[in-house]
């Protein structure tokens with residue numbers, strides 16, 4: 584069994600470096616406990632890379648990623664770079680990595696943690712037991728479609744993007760969804776906007792065709808606007824939600840509300856050759872530099888890395904259990920704090936998790 588792993592570490596901007604530091608501390612403990620070693624190579628990405636090199640994804644960073652067993656990523660973006668054209672912004676660095684590494688399947692699990700139920704703005708009976716996965720297609724859709732641009736037409740400014748999916752892109756993500764559902768509660772909800780979009784019409788057709796090989800799994804189709812509402816109304820009815828890049832981006836942030844905070848949601852992005860692990864949230868400029876960010880999403884992303892890349896499911900379970908225990912013991916970062924619980928900062932939360940590993 585492989586015992587040594589090369590990990591590309593890309594902290595990025597805002598809270599990125601703070602939460603990545605937490606994940607690395609947790610991985611240190613796991614490495615000793617399970618007798619495995621990690622060789623970290625740090626790379627510049629996003630705004631930090633723009634400031635240093637003028638490019639949000641310098642060739643050296645991409646090289647480090649391609650030579651690694653996995654990539655651990657923080658977040659990118661911030662006000663400082665907000666006025667740059669979209670093609671030169673920090674976020675473009677992330678989109679380019681996803682495309683370059685062909686990370687087409689973005690797995691975003693959302694779970695309601697029992698100790699956070701009573702402080703949720705959502706009703707306890709609605710969210711208790713929520714356990715779903717948003718499976719977001721990550722390398723197609725309107726984020727990448729051509730043509731795209733800004734120009735002047737008939738004397739006024741226009742901006743446009745192209746929402747496009749190829750059949751093979753829909754097929755491969757649909758297969759992942761059905762395979763995943765087979766190991767869960769055997770239900771797939773495919774989310775689209777087939778009542779108005781051509782691209783969604785094709786999406787629905789292809790998902791139905793792939794389903795023919797997975798008739799043991801229930802398939803339902805849902806329009807994205809309805810899904811946004813049902814996700815809050817009856818989230819327990821969802822198991823695997825498969826959808827395109829932009830709908831998945833939005834729906835998965837909404838799923839964050841079910842878990843208590845965006846700071847609780849991890850993700851893994853998988854392709855044929857590479858694997859990439861990142862929290863679903865962004866660089867949180869409003870709290871960056873204060874040391875108060877919730878590190879749990881990134882620590883749980885590292886747990887996904889241990890399970891998927893390092894084939895150490897037990898180590899992943901250890902981390903998940905430590906997180907649950909910390910919450911049971913009432914430790915909370917500011918985003919999930921409620922009266923009567925103990926408010927801790929990023930470093931303290933990390934230490935409390937480590938104590939329980």
Ligand SMILES: NC(=O)C1=CN([C@@H]2O[C@H](COP(=O)(O)OP(=O)(O)OC[C@H]3O[C@@H](n4cnc5c(N)ncnc54)[C@H](O)[C@@H]3O)[C@@H](O)[C@H]2O)C=CC1
Nearest residue numbers: 658659660661845846864865866867868869870876877918
């Ligand atoms: N994967 C990435 O690198 C992503 C980058 N972005 C970028 O991040 C920047 C900020 O975007 P926003 O729309 O504000 O989204 P965001 O996800 O950074 O923040 C939204 C809200 O959630 C809070 N939050 C997020 N993560 C948290 C954590 N770990 N602990 C506690 N609170 C947390 C923030 O403080 C903020 O109030 C933008 O430049 C955006 O483009 C946004 C989403 C994903």
Ligand SMILES: CC(C)CC(=O)C(=O)O
Nearest residue numbers: 674675677678832863864
């Ligand atoms: C750069 C954005 C597409 C990042 C984002 O919002 C996400 O991946 O969830």
Ligand SMILES: [Mg+2]
Nearest residue numbers: 832833836863
């Ligand atoms: Mg997003």
